[in-house]
Amino acid sequence: MSKMKILLKNGRVIEPSAGIDAVSDILIVDGIIEKMGARLSGGKDVQEIDLKDKIVAPGFIDMHVHLREPGFEHKETIETGTLAAAWGGFTAVCCMPNTSPAIDDASVIKHIAERARSVNDGLVDVYPVAAVTMGREGKYLTPMMELVEAGAVAFTDDGAPVESADVMRRALEYASMLGKPIIQHAEEVSMTKGGVMNEGFVSTALGMQAMPPIAEEIMVNRDIRLAAYAGARYHVAHISTIGSVESVRSAKRKKMPVTCEVTPHHFTLTDESVRSFDTNTKMNPPLRTREDVEAMKEGLHDGTIDVIATDHAPHSYDEKQVEFMYAPFGIVGLETALGLAITELVHKNVLTLVQLIEKLSVNPRRILSLPLIKFGEGEKANLTLIDPECEWIVDTQKFKSKSKNSPFDGWKLTGKAIGVFNKGYFLPT
């Protein structure tokens, strides 16, 4: 990591919110964009980086990350998680409140913020998402105003859906005063008890207890109604079924403030992968069918799905080295997200690079009311550099994340981040 004068030469600069898409040089001095334009030249002390055929994008944010600290530091820490984020091309992450203690008190947010500033030179901004209810138990609302004042950017009980419609209604109403969205892990748990994979032909063929797709859809539908009634903003975490995407699409058509995100694994893998009994194919929501994967791509393409987020869920090697039924849900995603997105979406003509950048930077920032990243002289350099044509092979042992639980080990991907800038620091990856 270095703090110096850097000249980015010949990169294709894309900033969708301002409609910028042009080749330009960028001179960065002490973390500030000093100059942009053609054929810039630095001085002797300027480090030049040639970015011909490479992309310069506003820094990416992953709005769904489990940093595991405090409480589960054997899986991940703020230090290893944010380094993994930077290597994956993210200059910011939102950390989920499934920690121990849960993020239901301002003191936890302050602790996280302090740790985030002190590791990796604070290269990656960490935005905590606080719990909706105390201890994520679904009963009593957290002190949302105090939490927002401390730095919470949204609320969710992620992993534990807010089951009670009444609690959800009050949470939506209360959060709407603060202009913050409620993010829901949409799952009607009375239907998913004991389930370890998607319910369908594959679960039947494997004799596995399963989670029906309608368990997600019922909750998405209920919540959309509640959000409309409460006049609140609602965001569906890791959307995964055809029906859920349809519901969000129709809510958007009615101009309701409903948004959603999809994970790379839900637009890449199907439940057929579970036939391997590889516990790295076990996550919640589970991998769905080919038709669902197609619906994710369609939703990304037509704008129904606003955001790509990883649901980065680190678990230690031993925790996943058990029978499928007993393994914890979740996989790491920070270091494969961009490669999968470019390989599966950009190179397969689902999204343009501009649209991809919207879903990795602009849209999540809008949903979370974070300032958009600007390109212009005098602006802070918060950038992700991408080589969309770079071919590489995923090697989980090289992950910066403390955990290696990925089903993509050995996959050949095209496209990756080649560096990030933030807070005056540059990390070539």
Add this chain to the structure above:
Amino acid sequence: MPLASRHLLGLEGMPKEDIQLILDTATSFREVLERPIKKVPTLQGKTIVNLFFESSTRTRISFELAERRLSADVVNFSADASSVRKGETLKDTARNIEAMKIDMVVIRHAAPGASHFLSNVIKSNVINAGDGAHEHPTQALLDMYTIREKLGKLDGVRVCIVGDISHSRVALSNIYGLKTMGAVVSVCGPKTLIPREVEKLGVNVFYNVDDALKNADVLNVLRIQLERQDRTFFPSTREYHQYFGITRGRLKNAGKPIVIMHPGPINRDVELSADVADGEASVILQQVLNGVAVRMAVLYLLGTGS
């Protein structure tokens, strides 16, 4: 000719020739079981561990008898999976036992895929004696052996599996094996106990047991349990018996002989009325006897393979 795999994890995808070979080999061992001295030296010096993480009487005894009649050294390990889980992992348990130099492991476990997992973490041959509601290959092999013994063939035989298909490893292994051998397979039970998209496995689905009987030469009747994981899937055992139970009256109405099988243990007068279970069409005790012969065949083929 050895089997294609060095493990027996399931019948899904097992080649027809392998099933044929096991059934033919079982015929020889079935003959051994009729001798005054029912023991052969085939697996002398081999050590087999029966790892039972779920309670089982007949399958465990059947495997143990099969192993002893092949002269193998036998070690039994029984534990409740959940209590083991709190202490040692399956991987550690198995690796520790394997460190004592063993040759084969027979595993019964509540988790689907547990035997696959085991085959990835140890070097011994692994035989699946039931993994959750996934597969129970030796049960299906002994069922097929029994049908072949009774009707002389499997090809074209119409077999209906009646009962709780959703939670049954017997049903899945039977479907996979019988389909491979050319049988016509159907399933019958209340809709709440039929897993989704089961028809994609190539089986017919009946919700009316009398319709199912009309289309069957063999009934494989499964044990029914009112409650599973604190959930109920049908109103009562009384109602189940009335509408899905296999009774003498129902069989009479079908107007043709139907072979009655049951993997045990039977809930008398729930899924099967007592007089049918003990009646002339029942081959339930033959199944039990054939189970030993089929397991001897499997142990022999895996234990003496390369």
